């Protein structure tokens with residue numbers, strides 16, 4: 001029994017999570033596995049009514065009672081500064097120490113790629129982003145704010161433990177893929193924090209003789225992803241570099257509507273979510289593309305012993321894209337529910 005917590009969130013989050021659940025249930029019938037689910041209402045709506053974001057009881061249940069969390073998106077225009085979204089999303093990532101952010105990026109239809117002469121066989125990478133450290137740790141501040149003398153400072157933090165554990169995951173993933181790993185950094189300019197990543201890579205590489213590990217400066221990597229996307233297999237970066245390169249890579253294969261992700265820490269409850277936000281501009285219109293959420297559910301199944309079901313879902317999504325049986329953001333005319341029914345039917 002696969003125990004899944006559903007955290008739909010705000011905006012189109014509940015719409016796309018309902019779609020993902022329909023597909024998960026169908027996959028269970030076809031491939032013969034069972035799931036149990038529980039909905040968690042940690043939405044902006046609830047926050048506005050009760051002031052609660054992620055109460056301790058919810059956090060403990062998510063941490064202890066489930067194999068995986070399937071999350072929609074958080075963010076609501078009625079909540080200034082999106083305080084609830086930050087507390088829930090960052091709270092889960094930090095408190096569960098979900099240090100691996102994995103974003104697979106695969107081109108399924110040349111039509112969706114803004115590069116010329118690039119087809120489905122040319123672009124298939126996995127971006128592995130460190131999810132807990134770097135310059136996003138919130139260490140810093142402003143001196144004499146809002147004056148002409150204002151000085152602002154943020155600290156970039158890299159730990160050897162943090163680099164080692166992420167690299168281990170990336171090497172193992174590369175071993176299961178095409179055996180290439182590239183660490184992207186700015187070790188030329190950020191000598192200490194990014195130099196540490198290179199040191200860790202150099203020390204670990206001999207343990208994985210089947211993986212060809214290289215380094216690239218992140219600015220060069222950004223250029224080469226556009227000019228030579230075929231070269232990339234597993235791409236590793238710290239929190240900031242991974243953030244930027246993963247959005248660049250997602251744009252090469254069709255953008256937000258197709259980008260799934262996972263945030264994991266081996267041995268702990270794992271989190272799966274579409275990369276996109278809550279898209280308040282299209283809530284309730286039927287225009288929400290459910291594929292990113294459905295592909296996130298496929299990642300979940302692959303991680304929990306159902307690789308055949310995962311592959312079948314991915315193939316069904318790819319076929320929908322190729323047949324233009326998709327929502328308007330991908331050039332189709334179908335609604336969220338119609339796309340969902342098509343994927344479930346294809347299974």
Ligand code: NAI
Nearest residue numbers: 073074075076256257276277278279281282287288289329
């Ligand atoms: P967004 O990703 O929600 O939307 C950007 C644009 O893409 C919009 O035009 C939207 O309609 C479109 N879009 C996004 N997902 C789509 C989908 N599945 N199907 C069709 N079109 C889609 O980003 P935005 O507008 O910057 O943020 C909106 C809210 O979402 C904000 O409150 C923001 O903080 C939050 N957000 C939450 C994230 C999360 O929960 N992980 C990530 C990004 C933003």
Ligand code: MG
Nearest residue numbers: 243244246247
């Ligand atoms: Mg980003």
